Amino acid sequence: MNGEKNFSAYNNKKVIPMNLNQVKKKASAVAISLACLMQTPAFAGDKISWTMTTTWPDSLELVEVDRHWVKLVEQIAGDDIDIKFYPGGTLMPGNEVFDAVENGSIDASGDWPGYWAGRDPAFSPLASHVSLFNAVDYLNWIYEWGGFEFYEKLYGKYGIVYLPYGVANSESGFRGQKRIANLDELNGKRIRLSGREQGKVLEKLGASQVTIAGGELYQAIERGVVDAGEFSMPGVDYKAGFGEVSKYWASPGWHQTASVYGLMVNKESWDALPENVRTKLKVAAQANMTWSLTWTERRSTEGAEKFKAKGIEITRYPDEDLKRIQDVANEVMLESSCENKLTAEIYYSQISYLNDYANWRDVSVPFNLSQANHNLPSLDAIKKCI
Secondary structure, eight states, X not given: OTTOOOXXXXXXXXXXXXXXXXXXXXXXXXXXXXXXXXXXXXXXXXXXXXXXXXXXXXXXXXXXXXXXXXXXXXXHHTTTEEEEEOOTTSSSOGGGHHXXXXXXXXXXXXXXXXXXXXXXXXXXXXXXXXXXXXHHHHHHHHHHSSTHHHHHHHHHTTTEEEEEEEEEXXXXXXXXXXXXXXXHHHTTOEEXXXXXXXXXXXXXXXXXXXXXXXXXXXXXXXXXXXXXXXXXXXXXXXXXXXXXXXXXXXXXXXXXXXXEEEEEEEHXXXXXXXXXXXXXXXXXXXXXXXXXXXXXXXXXXXXXXXXXXXXXXEEEOOHHHHHHHHHHHHXXXXXXXXXXXXXXXXXXXXXXXXXXXXXXXXXXXXXXXXXXXXXXXXXXXXXXTO
C-alpha cells in the first residue's frame, strides 16, 4: 500500500477485558485524552510523537514483546520519533484497541491477529494454527513466501498498516485436575479454549469448548468449572499460577502450534512518517521477531522446569491420536476456506509454502526447524473455495 507493499525493505494471550460498563468506557476516553494532552505535538521540532498501547496488560509477560520493539525503535530512531507506550488496559480495554487505531484515537497498538476473527475469520490463520505452522514456518512464510501481503491486505481494509514483530512456538497444552493422556480421555471433557477453528476441532474430537476470559481460568480449574484449559506458553502459564491449581499437563499444544504478534498503525499516522523513519520501524520489527522467538523459547524452558519441579504430571498424546487431530484440523481448514474467500487464499498460500519448503526440509530432517508433515489439506480442494 502506497509503495509499502514490498515488506522486504527489511528483506502468541488472552486476557482481554470484556463486557465493561459505560463508566469504564468513559474513563478510557478520558485517559486517552489526557495521554494526548501530556504528549508533545506530533511534530514538535522535527521529532514525531506517537501514542501506543497493546492488548497485553502488565500482568502478562507477552507485553515485553511490545516493550522490546519500542526500545529498539528508541535505539535506532530515537532522534526521529518518540513512542509513548502504555500497557494494555491503561488507556482502554484490550478489546477496544483495534477501533482506537482504526479511528485514529491512538497511533498504534500491539496485538495478536486472532482477537479480530469476529470481524473477519481470515485473521485467524494470520495469528495461529491448529497443528500446522511452527514459529519458523511463520517466519519463512511472512518474509520469503509472500505472507506479509496478506497482513497488508486484511488490515488495510480497516485503514491499518501492520508490522509483524513477534513470533512464538507452540503453547503448552491443556492443564487441569483431570488426567488427559489420549483422545479417549479428552472425550466428554469441558475445556477452556480460545479460537474459532480450535473450538471446531475440539468439538469434532468429542470435547466441549468453554469460552471464558483467561483471567477467570485459574478459579475455573480450581473450582472444577472446567476439566482443563489452555492459556499460553509454559513461562506465561507458570507466572499466572496454574502450577497451584493443576495436577496434569496434556501435551503437546496442538491447538496453537505457533503465534504471531504485531503492530497495528493508523494509516494516516504511518503515511505522515518520512520514508527513512518507516524503514527504521520495519527494521526494528524484523529484529524484534528474531528476539521474540529466542526469548519465548527461553521463558518456555524455564516455565517447563518449574512445572516439573512442582510435580505436575506431563502426558503426551500417542502418535495415532496426533494423526487423528491432524485429520480433523485438515477438515476444519477446508470448511473455513469455503466459508471465507480470503481465508482460502491464505491457507492456499500457507499450504503451498509447506509443499514447496518440503523440497529442502525433507532432505535435512531431522536437523531442520520445520515439522515434516505431509498430511495436509488438499490444495485443489482449497482452490475451489477461492
